[in-house]
Amino acid sequence: MKLELRGITKVFGPLVANDHIDVVVEPGTIHALLGENGAGKSTLMNVLYGLYQPDGGDILIDDKKVKFNGPGDAVAAGIGMVHQHFMLVPVFTVAESVALGYEPTATGGVLKLEEARKRVRELADRFGFDIDPDALIEDLPVGAQQRVEIIKALSRDASVLILDEPTAVLTPQETDELLAIMKQLRDQGTSIILITHKLREVKAVADEITVIRRGKVVGKAEPTSTEKELASAMVGRPVDLSVTKNPPKLNDSSVVFDNLTVAADTGQVLVDGVSFEVKGGEVLCIAGVQGNGQTELTEAILGSVEPTAGSISLNGSPLTGKGIKERLHGGLGFVPEDRSLDGMIASFTIAENFILDQYDEEPFAKGISMRVKTIAEHAEKLREEFDVRVTSVHDPISTLSGGNQQKAILAREMSKKLELLVVSQPTRGLDVGSIEFVHSRIIAERDSGIPVIVVSTELDEVVGLADRIAVMYHGRIVGIVDPDTPRSVLGLMMAGVPLEEALSKASQKEVAK
Numbered sequence: 393m394k395l396e397l398r399g400i401t402k403v404f405g406p407l408v409a410n411d412h413i414d415v416v417v418e419p420g421t422i423h424a425l426l427g428e429n430g431a432g433k434s435t436l437m438n439v440l441y442g443l444y445q446p447d448g449g450d451i452l453i454d455d456k457k458v459k460f461n462g463p464g465d466a467v468a469a470g471i472g473m474v475h476q477h478f479m480l481v482p483v484f485t486v487a488e489s490v491a492l493g494y495e496p497t498a499t500g501g502v503l504k505l506e507e508a509r510k511r512v513r514e515l516a517d518r519f520g521f522d523i524d525p526d527a528l529i530e531d532l533p534v535g536a537q538q539r540v541e542i543i544k545a546l547s548r549d550a551s552v553l554i555l556d557e558p559t560a561v562l563t564p565q566e567t568d569e570l571l572a573i574m575k576q577l578r579d580q581g582t583s584i585i586l587i588t589h590k591l592r593e594v595k596a597v598a599d600e601i602t603v604i605r606r607g608k609v610v611g612k613a614e615p616t617s618t619e620k621e622l623a624s625a626m627v628g629r630p631v632d633l634s635v636t637k638n639p640p641k642l643n644d645s646s647v648v649f650d651n652l653t654v655a656a657d658t659g660q661v662l663v664d665g666v667s668f669e670v671k672g673g674e675v676l677c678i679a680g681v682q683g684n685g686q687t688e689l690t691e692a693i694l695g696s697v698e699p700t701a702g703s704i705s706l707n708g709s710p711l712t713g714k715g716i717k718e719r720l721h722g723g724l725g726f727v728p729e730d731r732s733l734d735g736m737i738a739s740f741t742i743a744e745n746f747i748l749d750q751y752d753e754e755p756f757a758k759g760i761s762m763r764v765k766t767i768a769e770h771a772e773k774l775r776e777e778f779d780v781r782v783t784s785v786h787d788p789i790s791t792l793s794g795g796n797q798q799k800a801i802l803a804r805e806m807s808k809k810l811e812l813l814v815v816s817q818p819t820r821g822l823d824v825g826s827i828e829f830v831h832s833r834i835i836a837e838r839d840s841g842i843p844v845i846v847v848s849t850e851l852d853e854v855v856g857l858a859d860r861i862a863v864m865y866h867g868r869i870v871g872i873v874d875p876d877t878p879r880s881v882l883g884l885m886m887a888g889v890p891l892e893e894a895l896s897k898a899s900q901k902e903v904a905k
């Protein structure tokens with residue numbers, strides 16, 4: 393199926409999110425849309441999927457104009473979309489999820505589950521997916537949940553599949569699997585529109601690349617371009633993809649973890665007797681595959697989970713035992729890994745989100761009244777400093793693009809007087825220009841002399857930012873190493889291999905080469 397977007401325009405109040413956008417997706421190709429945060433990529437896809445009505449322009453399928461009044465029309469025309477945040481019901485099985493909204497029913501409205509199972513098996517076989525139709529969604533790792541979303545779209549005969557930042561929450565291995573699946577789908581005739589900020593992935597799979605900047609198509613890029621060339625095409629200026637920093641100047645301030653242990657309600661140990669220290673003036677990055685205790689470790693720092701044993705102290709006084717607000721007011725800057733769930737209140741304005749833990753105190757409140765003008769001025773200052781692309785700071789934060797929401801949360805946390813900064817997945821969903829900026833801000837905090845802890849599943853980011861790297865596996869720290877440790881060694885440690893063994897295994901491999 394040939395898909396053409398011709399002159400698509402979409403406005404939100406004074407903002408032109410899509411300005412006469414032209415894109416042609418040829419049959420059986422992977423077409424990447426590249427663009428900085430807020431460029432208008434998701435808006436364009438929402439128009440294509442019938443979620444938004446365009447204010448101008450046409451959608452053509454095989455040279456015929458079509459009009460989508462809702463996603464149902466788009467699906468019927470052969471367009472499938474896998475959203476950034478999956479839309480699955482946790483307590484359903486794979487087969488039930490695929491059938492949802494499209495139930496093959498017997499008379500009397502009873503779900504023909506066997507038919508749904510068969511359909512899942514057929515599609516899984518055809519595309520080489522490893523998926524059990526009877527598995528519960530909540531038991532599946534994220535990568536597998538995503539495959540369910542893809543199968544769901546394919547089961548409705550999608551000829552064009554939209555994938556919006558599909559690798560943002562995947563492990564490196566799941567990412568490679570998805571890239572292979574994408575190539576396979578393409579080879580069997582499905583077209584894919586891929587939105588991603590990961591230039592390596594674009595280079596690996598894209599046949600065509602359209603670059604969008606501030607709502608307009610600025611041109612096409614070649615998949616053979618270097619990552620640097622793609623990065624500057626995206627943001628319209630040269631971008632430094634490496635992190636520049638001076639050697640750390642350590643001081644006496646520190647955060648100390650002593651035998652920190654966190655267990656789930658079920659008794660399962662999630663953080664297993666972890667002890668380490670981070671000095672003022674250094675960045676310690678915690679590397680590891682997601683789900684190895686990093687989340688619970690950071691939650692124990694914030695105070696949203698209580699450790700079952702051990703303690704954390706900051707500059708000699710205990711942090712554990714204090715309330716969350718007390719910790720935040722005591723100089724803890726905290727950026728959670730899931731921005732929509734834990735980092736903001738979607739229906740509050742951008743200005744309100746900038747003062748979430750300070751709304752009832754000086755200078756933002758006097759007695760029981762909030763100082764509206766001060767709050768607005770504060771918001772304008774942060775917006776400018778962190779280049780958060782907003783129409784008005786009085787709009788709900790939910791109207792910001794994903795990347796700009798992340799920048800807003802970083803702005804809130806980094807604008808406080810900090811004693812300790814903890815950032816999880818700092819650049820998830822950010823464009824290359826914003827990544828460069830956020831990395832430089834993290835390094836500036838470290839150079840101000842506070843301890844900085846960064847949790848990231850992106851190895852490039854870990855290696856670039858870290859003065860030391862702690863690798864976590866099954867709730868334990870496998871080892872703490874220098875950032876110049878070979879990646880093969882880090883990879884083995886992330887799979888639980890102790891440092892010494894990882895070093896010898898990696899060097900044996902090197903010799904064998």
Ligand SMILES: Nc1ncnc2c1ncn2[C@@H]1O[C@H](COP(=O)(O)OP(=O)(O)OP(=O)(O)O)[C@@H](O)[C@H]1O
Pocket residue numbers: 404407409427428429430431432433434435436781782783791792793794795796821
């Ligand atoms: N429902 C809405 N109401 C008002 N403004 C919106 C709405 N949806 C999007 N916008 C604005 O439209 C612009 C384009 O946003 P969009 O989400 O399409 O960007 P994007 O290219 O997908 O960015 P990102 O890479 O950060 O996800 C942004 O300025 C955003 O704030």
